[in-house]
Every structure is written in C-alpha cells, then in structure tokens.
Amino acid sequence: MTARMPAGFRERQELMDQPRLSRTLARMAHEILEREPEVTKMVLVGVRTRGVPLARRLAALLAETAGGMPAVGALDITLYRDDLTTVGPQPVMKGTDIPCSIDGRTVVLVDDVLFTGRTVRAALDELIDFGRPARIKLAVLVDRGHRELPIRADFVGRTLTTTRDEIVQVQLSEEDGADRVLLLERTPEPRPARPRRAQRKRPAKGVSKGSVKAKRKTPGKTRRGGR
C-alpha cells in the first residue's frame, strides 16, 4: 500500500523517520511500565486505524521487558462520533474488537495523533459501554495541540506546535508500507497572472498576501512550528 496524500496538501517536513519512531515507542513502553507494572492486567486498546498497530507494537515492547503480554484490542469510534449525522464524510465501519472484559483493569487507549480531543471523547464513551475499567490512560505518538475538550495524554511520543490547517500524518508499515511521521501543509493556490490594474487592489487583502509570502519564503529558511 502506498502512503496517502490528501488533495491540496504537500509534504513540508519529515518529523520522524523509522529509527526515531521505534526509539519513541520504546521510550513510551518504558514510561507505561514505570507507572503500570502489572502488564498482564492491562488492556491496550488502539483507536482505528493507526492506533491499532501502535497498540500491538507497544504490547510487544512491554512483553519484552515485563515478560507478560498485555491484551490488545481495537476500537472503531465511528458510531460514537459527535459529527456522524452532521458534518464528516460517510462512515466506514471496521468494527470494534475488545478481546476480554475490561472490568477492573487498566486500559491504555492508544492513538496516533492527539488533536482536538474529540476522538478520545468518543473512545472513552465507547469503552465505558464495554464495562467499568479501574482506570483509562491515554498514549499518543504525537500531541499536536489545538484541543477542543479538556483532555490530555498520559504518555506522549512527541509534542509538536502546529497550525490548525496543517496535517500530522503518521505512516506505519502495517498500513502504509513505511514507518514515518510527516507534517503536511496546504499547497499554495496557484496565482493567476493578473493585469496591473487588479494588482493594485492587493494591499487590501493583507492577510492572504502575507500568508502566501510566508509560505514562499519557507524553503531554505528555518521553519517555524515544526519543532
């Protein structure tokens, strides 16, 4: 399978390559183990799509160090989305699979990118319909900010400062054929060649002019917001 590039976007920066992604996951596994030593009482639940392979990898890493293998499940939050019947595209259902009872256990919810927090809200509601876990922790590979709900992650691979219209894209070998994390930005609108008269009006649209200029300057310069 090849990586998907959303229409109107282009790659701006590679945020993580394969070795860095593995090191990040290894560190996250250690942090999880430090706080939740009883691995066999733990359930790692990945949020579809890319949370699931991440949960499997974290489980394997935990098993290496701790000896026991935690249970791994998958959550399809489509039916709990708050925008299912209002905006959003038509749902694609892949199904939830929780392999054991979550009553009294520690659930670690795993997702690739934490953004508005709405996915996590839906995931929490769905999980609670499956039982009453002792606690739910949240592990994300990338926290890119811009929360719309009072939600924070317990285990974070990397925190990024982003602008709202950028996309943080996590690619995993299980789904996309390669391991890497990319920052995508909007492809600037191609500017039509205009007669002089029209150009005189431009100072009035200060915002768009500025942003186009800023994007033009980016190559070669120190990039802001990518660290």
Added chain:
Amino acid sequence: MSAGFPHKHLLGIEPLEPSHIETILDTAQGLREVLDRPIKKVPALRGKTVVNLFYEASTRTRSSFEVAEKVLSADSLSIATSTSSVQKGETLLDTARNLEAMNPDMIVMRHSASGAPHFLARHCRSAIVNAGDGAHEHPTQALLDALTLRQKKGRLKGLKVAIVGDVLHSRVARSNVWLLTKLGAKVVLSAPPTLMPPGLGALVPTTHSIDEAVEGADAIMMLRIQLERMSGGYFPSLREYHRRFGLTEERVRRAHKDVIIMHPGPMNRGVEIASEVADGPYSVILDQVTNGVAVRMAVLVLLLGGTQETQA
C-alpha cells in the same frame, strides 16, 4: 477504500452500482460486532426518527428494522396498517404526508403494490427504504443473503447459486438476481412453468428441474410458496409441489459438498423445504436473520449518517 453510498433512498438493487452494494456489505460486516456487545446500543443515530410503515404482514423484516433502529439509538415508531387510519380509507399519499408533518428522517415501507416506495420517494422529503414492494424488489433481503454468502464462502464472484421455488411472486428472487449477477455470481432459477415469470430468463439461465438447478451449487436459496398471493391453479397440490420442487436431503446431496441452504422465511416446512433440510448442518437460515439486523443497521447509518453529496 470504500466507494461510499451516494443515494438518498434505498428503493431497489437494480439501480445500484456494484461498488455501492459492496459499501453496504462492508459497513454491515463492520457493524455486525455491535450485536455481540454487552451493551447493544451505540449513539450513532441519536435524535433521528424512523417510521416503519408496513402495509403487509411481516415478522422478520419489521422486527429486524426495529432492532437495528434501537441499537443505533434512533427513535422509531411502527405502524401496522391493520390498526391504523388506512382502515378508514386514507390514501397512501395522505398517510405519508401526515406522517411527514411529524418530521421523520426516514420512512421504511412495505407495500403490496410494486413501485409504492418509488411513489413515496417522489412526494416525500424523508429518506425512503423499500422493505418489500409487491413482486418487485426486497433490497435488504438480497443484501443480507449476499452478506451471509460472503461470510460463509468468502466471496460472491464465481459462486453458483440456485434460486428455487415461487419465482413469479418473489421480490426476494428479483432483488437477488440483480445483486448476485452484479457481483459476479452465477445464478440459476428453477420453478414450475406456471411460477416462472417471463423476462427473467433474459438475465440468468432458468430450468424447470430442481435437480438440474442444484447440481454442483455452492448455495441453494429456497423461496416460499406464497399461498396468500395465489389465485389458484399454479400447481395441483402442495404434496405434488413438494415431490417435484421441494428441497429434500437427497437433492441437497446433488449440490457441492459444502453447499449452504438459505431461506428468506417464513418457511412452509414439508412444502418447499423438508424439515430435516431446514434444520440440517448446512442450513444458514438463522445466520441470515442475524445478518438481516446488521444489513439494516448499515442502510440506516449510510442513509442517515454523513453528508456525502447524494443523488436522489
């Protein structure tokens, strides 16, 4: 990737593209798991209202739609016309317009007249789902049959499917012929000459011998003898029908060794299907019922969820 489902209504299988059918089946397969959860309720369609308007008797289809609506948290009301104002002579259009004044998001309708849901779709704002119209189509039944076939056989393409029985009165047969041929299965129809409609033979091979039809079949779909639609004279007696067209164990042995037996219900045991066949290990009749709920959930979610651009 899913091709989406760009329709406002589900009126039949005939107008659907193969990719649209696959979208419904994939969605249903994904939703199937919700029925095994400890809490069989998800908030997907909260605040949506669905009216089930049934002008004909139905157990399976109506309860299946009702369960699907409840599992998805839609508010639903079911109207059986035997206890409604239809008895006082209200026309279909007036009933529908009055129901529409209560702002439902969807009307699920069964009617004895072919084309009744299409008529409603032209005059109503709500999404219309055809739950069986006369001898025309029964799209959700064909979809649940296809889902069951796909689960049991892993594919539809290239499967040999025999559809046997009262083809003339069967909307199930029509919807299945459309669906299965669109997805690449090989369909054979078998019925007595009096119960074989003219025309279908142009789409798929037909035979008057059940033995010929079931030979090497991967699946046998039995159709109910619709006694309530028969004005008489189609065949001499139920016993003779059973002898000539009933599915017996002996006939099952002519099919592929991993054959599955399907029936849309309600069964006439001892007429179109022998009791020991209906209860046999190859019978998937109850899987069909469970899949029926999943398919109807998929139709509800695809028509009421999301805002993909729709064509009427």
